[in-house]
Amino acid sequence: QVQLVESGGGLVQAGVSLRLSCVASGRIFSINTMGWYRQAPGKQRELVGTIGDDGSTNYADSVKGRFTISRENGKGTVYLQMNSLKSDDTAVYYCNAQGRRVGGMGYGNFEVWGQGTLVTVSL
Numbered sequence: 001q002v003q004l005v006e007s008g009g010g011l012v013q014a015g016v017s018l019r020l021s022c023v024a025s026g027r028i029f030s031i032n033t034m035g036w037y038r039q040a041p042g043k044q045r046e047l048v049g050t051i052g053d054d055g056s057t058n059y060a061d062s063v064k065g066r067f068t069i070s071r072e073n074g075k076g077t078v079y080l081q082m083n084s085l086k087s088d089d090t091a092v093y094y095c096n097a098q099g100r101r102v103g104g105m106g107y108g109n110f111e112v113w114g115q116g117t118l119v120t121v122s123l
Contacts (some may be wrong), residue, residue: 002028002101002110002112003025003112004023004095004097004114006022006093006095006114006115006117007020007117008021008117010120011120011122012085012119012121014085014086017081017085019080019082020036020080020119022034022036022077022080023075023076023077024076024077027101027102027103028100028102029100029101030099030100031053031076031097032052032098032099033051033052034051034096035050035051035069035078036080036094038093038119039091041090041091047060048060048067048080048093049067049080053073057069063089067080067081067083068081068083078095080093082119085121086121087121087122090120090121091118091119092118092119094113094115095114096113096114097111098111
């Protein structure tokens with residue numbers, strides 16, 4: 001069983017910064033891609049950005065230049081540094097991880113989601 005636990009959400013004013021963290025635990029052999037997604041009220045879940053195990057990143061156009069994803073491979077942790085927050089960034093932010101796990105029958109693939117953390121940006 002692989003689990004993700006996010007932290008760092010909260011209520012902030014527009015223009016400030018916030019950092020989210022996500023920690024993976026369980027019988028993990030390797031984590032390939034980690035990423036952040038968000039879902040605003042009344043909208044579908046959308047990609048914020050991803051980071052590969054080689055450090056390569058990919059961002060949604062709406063957050064480019066403001067958000068930065070980083071990871072600590074040895075700790076199974078991914079971060080989302082959010083700067084210059086806008087009211088449009090208000091959403092539940094979800095962490096995602098894909099990789100290989102170790103099970104009783106050997107290795108297998110996994111993809112898991114965190115429970116989500118709410119970020120509210122006020123004007």
